[in-house]
Amino acid sequence: xxxxxxxxxxxxxxxxxxxxxxxxxxxxxxxxxxxxxxxxxxxxxxxxxxxxxxxxxxxxxxxxxxxxxxxxxxxxxxxxxxxxxxxxxxxxxxxxxxxxxxxxxxxxxxxxxxxxxxxxxxxxxxxxxxxxxxxxxxxxxxxxxxxxxxxxxxxxxxxxxxxxxxxxxxxx
Numbered sequence: 001x002x003x004x005x006x007x008x009x010x011x012x013x014x015x016x017x018x019x020x021x022x023x024x025x026x027x028x029x030x031x032x033x034x035x036x037x038x039x040x041x042x043x044x045x046x047x048x049x050x051x052x053x054x055x056x057x058x059x060x061x062x063x064x065x066x067x068x069x070x071x072x073x074x075x076x077x078x079x080x081x082x083x084x085x086x087x088x089x090x091x092x093x094x095x096x097x098x099x100x101x102x103x104x105x106x107x108x109x110x111x112x113x114x115x116x117x118x119x120x121x122x123x124x125x126x127x128x129x130x131x132x133x134x135x136x137x138x139x140x141x142x143x144x145x146x147x148x149x150x151x152x153x154x155x156x157x158x159x160x161x162x163x164x165x166x167x168x169x170x171x172x
Contacts, residue, residue: 023051023135031055044140051138054131061127065120072113075106082106 031052089095
């Protein structure tokens with residue numbers, strides 16, 4: 001540069017912005033919001049899709065456990081009624097024999113449902129562990145330039161908060 005002359009130089013400042021998001025406690029709407037912000041076909045989008053699928057399986061198993069436990073409760077409650085009825089009728093009556101037969105059938109059903117709950121709880125543990133392992137090992141970097149339209153994704157993610165699971169890298 002010659003002495004005494006003014007030269008204009010363009011300066012671009014860059015900084016690394018890391019946005020961390022906790023997916024373990026995120027509801028489906030939050031994950032969908034991140035999915036809609038993620039660029040198509042990227043590692044971030046793929047990771048969010050997989051996390052959502054793992055969490056969906058876990059939620060379905062939890063619903064199955066709750067449903068099976070409700071069925072179990074209905075039978076147990078009915079057995080209390082049967083016991084009370086069996087105490088009031090003579091043991092050699094047809095009603096007593098009917099109650100006894102139903103009670104026996106319900107015992108078999110209770111055992112079946114209890115076994116189903118145990119299996120579902122084991123499945124739930126395995127699915128929860130798989131989900132948590134996936135998230136704890138997840139580290140997705142995605143470059144985003146803040147400013148203009150290309151920074152919209154990064155700004156939306158930055159505005160949403162912080163925690164753990166994936167990193168958003170940005171140039172400013």
